[in-house]
Amino acid sequence: MNPELMSATSVQSSREAFIDSFNLHCKNDTPLSHIVYGQEHPSHESVFDSLLQELRFATPTTPRPQLIVTPLDETHIQSAIHCAKKHGLEIRIRSGGHDFEGASYISEEPFVILDLFKLNSITVDIENATAWVQSGATLGELYYAISKKSRTLAFPAGYWSTVGVGGHLSGGGYGALLRKYGLAGDNIIDAKFIDINGKILDKKSMGEDLFWALKGAGAGNFGVIVAFKIKLVAVPENVTVFKVRRTLEQNATKLVHKWQYVAPSVHEDLTMALRIKNVNSSQAGKQTISVGFESLFLGGADRLLSLMQEKFPELGLVREDCSEMSWIQSVVELADIYPAGTPPEVLLNKTAAPKQYTKQKADYVEKPISVEGIEGLWKVFFEIDPESGAMHWTPCGGRMADTPESETPYPHRAGNIFMIYEAVYWNEKDGAVSQRHIDWVRKLYKYMTPFVPKNPRSSYFNYRDYDLGINSKGKTSYEEASVWGVKYFKDNFKRLAEVKAMVDPDDFFRSEQTIPPLFGEGSTSLGK
Template sequence: MKLSATTSSICVVVVLLLTISCEASAEDLSDRYLECLNRHSRDISASVHTPKNTTFANILLQSVNNLRFAKPDTPKPLVIITPVRGSQIQSVIYCCRKHGIEMRIRSGGHSFEGLSYVSPVPFVVLDLVEFKKFDFEAKSKTAWVDSGLTNGELYYRIGEASDRLGFPSGLWGNVGVGGIISGGGYGMMMRKYGLAADNVIDARLIDANGRILDRKSMGEDWFWAIRGGGGGSFGVVLSWKVKLVPVPKTVTVFKVTRSVEQNLTTIFHRYQSVAPKFPKELDIRATGQSIVTNSSPRSDKKTMVMRFESLYLGGLDRMLLVMQQHFPELGLLREDCSEVSWLQAMLYFSEFDLHMSPQILLNRTILPRTPFKGRSDYTQVPIPVQGLEGLWEMMYKLPPRKGTLQFTPYGGRMDEISESALPFPYRSRTLYKFNVLVDTETDEEARLEWLRSLARYLTPYVTKNPRSAYVNYVNLWMGTNNLKGTTSYEQASRWGKRYFKNNFDRLVQIKSAVDPDNFFRHEQSIPPITL
């Protein structure tokens, strides 16, 4: 049907009026919210940033670690608040509830789907960047750790306190402590000491009513839920009391790369079986990409390379004996390895040079950022050689270095902890976690379709009923909650069971008890549901 000129003009006017109305409405909502904040927290003005402030864009983008959500059309918050004390957070929560505004909580900004700083409905960002205290208790070998600290800042502060203590948190130095612990949190000492969340012994949290609670006052169910039940569902965790773990004065690290032409397929097939059975002190993760090399017999000169990187909690001589006994196929040489301190090792696994000053870990923005989409799986049986060869072929369909495979072996301490000990359920019978990242800087739709096709290819080789995933690698393709109103158990289970298996039911019950109005919410937050 062809519109007349008059009708077309009317449509344009209507669209313009609606746009102006929406902008005015958002501005009015923001003004009312700011008025509420200033009335209830007179010292908060320096911590409030609106689009009218010159600081707004920089503060928003400095913790956007997936640049897929740094586009001009990405929804922006009405306000960003960077509080410095708990009372200010209480005011933020009160005013959000009063004016019906959603609140997103940001620690390090590493949500794979940008859930800590993006929302399709009017929202504010509560950025915990100023919450970065580290209080060490030497006698008990514990520390209170603020949620705004990064892994790098945490490791540096531990290193200042002692060269014989560490903490089993994540690899990347700029990842926020609050986010990683909320989802479980794994690193290079997971096989020795379990998850970051396994080593949390207390916490301080602000609930939807503004109460500040600790482990005793929140109760064991609530305390259980926040250690692995995902961020943004149960409150604002201000700080965590963690148990630091003993580390040797000297540890051993290496990074070696093998290609298909160097027998990678056979080496990696063997790796799948032996890596979860290494002594607890040894962890070897593997990261694979396709590259172009003249040594490849393929017409396109592509090959697969896998980098094997390791932390051994002990000296070089002992590690070489362990490798010769358990994994001689890798062909590790003495010159591939370095003996360093635990703090230097944490530098190494954040992709810094071994001999750089540890102070580089205090830089929250130095590591590279890219636009990407990721997804995760778990395996319980090794992928056969034929399956690996098909996986390499899938990788060759992308331009070189635009897709990354990450393999994190389990076993050790993880085999000894019950699936129900925390919301994070992947313990015994898990060989490794399998993560896939694809760069979406160009050809985004084609690369997203490649990722979907890869997921279909992997179906025979990964867990089933449910097909498992890691909540800290959040993936909205699995399903989402309703933006408004309630979400059914059946709807939420589509993604919830994949992250938490049977622990999802307990999380739902706890959420229904502690936040029945669902104030703390996002697309995959735990919903309150009457079971």
């Protein structure tokens, strides 16, 4: 018999065995067809595509899962883990679909997607300023739920409302409140987690090391995060937002240069980020650079204007540029995907973010880039189509500078003045077009080499990038994985590999960039 046919027959047999086993193992009144979507299920493709954000992976050749399991409670997760192990299927865990390399929903091996989008309950405790949020909720749903209970509580997480809570929080998670309150992962105070054996663990029962790992290394490396308990933070009833743009003709180069000295050191109530892109110039056939200074200030416009006049008068900020609003409205405004004045209810739309072909990378900067270096950067931008290239510069400092690198797995703290998100976007469904754009963002990344730290050149785990290296098929050693692992986690990578050995020694939860288990001599002691 043809080996490929034998393989396909074996996979189909595993799929059918999984369904039979799941049905037997799982005690629930809900029809199986509402939980498990095999390849023959009429909704299989629509469920697969529904939360897929990256169009590079929305192609006929993208590997499809044998099954998609959409759990309604913990027992469905336990059953999925048990049945996948028993019948030789990998598991990929998806909570929002914003995965830059598709690791949460693509595998070259026969696999199951554990899609958590139906686990999206949120319980807000105003008296204690805490909340329990399930992994399948989006950031937008979380923000909205908090706002319905209080105008003076918030949560420090990401800008895009459609990102899933499970992946974002467990990978660190940064946003407009990071200089005041740190990362989303810094504000996790408890968790509900299911391990390789199907045990449901909380902070106390899982132990200090695993709980530490879940606050920045991606929960999917170790098991399945069901929910997080988070600490809410205080904000004024009204905050101030400004979004002003400057082009090269409006002195953008010198403003960007000065920003590097101001944004990381200004009062922590202000997070002033940059959005940089190439656009068509007013001169026909020419491009220019547009720099958006997009800011959240935890206070009123008058105080903000006074601060800006003292620290950054060159920007020329005026009262008309400033809008006072509730924190929840600022979330909508700073997402940069909704028209100005869009009501907060848009945050409940899980599919509001545009789907595009993209390729992203990340960097951290420790010393200001010279004017000449910035001018060279603009030349790289002019090599790609207008509106295709983008960089977001997010200032550090404040709380970030005061947090030790080992506090959570996310190590990019003191010493960095800002982080960079580098991206390219395109719309054509064409292989040559895709490659041209991907080549460009790699050139942009290469150009940045002299301006960023080395040994290692750091990156951000939530901006997963396979250009940094991937695991070999089958078992990957700690040394092999360190090629990419230390770029995300620096010295924390070794401790993470030890945690992996403790909770998933056989590396069942794995992907192209999964932390491998580290055993034996040379490992640091756990239980710190």
